[in-house]
Amino acid sequence: NKSNKNVFENIFAKTHSELECLNSEISKLQDTYLTNDNSDEESDNEFIDNETYDRTSEALVISVG
Incomplete structure (x- = not known):
């Protein structure tokens, strides 16, 4: 029980x-x-979308790995 709690x-x-x-x-x-x-x-939105995708991918790798 104690090890499970830890x-x-x-x-x-x-x-x-x-x-x-x-x-x-x-x-x-x-x-x-x-x-x-x-x-x-148009290019600003494209940049933001790519940045969001890259950061989200990194976060998913961190949370899964």
Whole structure:
């Protein structure tokens, strides 16, 4: 029972840390999006979509791996 509790606590701590990292990355993306001047709307949106995809892929690799 004690070892199961430690395993659970370790998993919880790791998951919590990864979620904090993901939230930080989402905040950065939101800041980038909100401060974008939209001078060339089509290419700006394309950049944001690629950036979102790349960051999401990284986050999924971190959470699965």
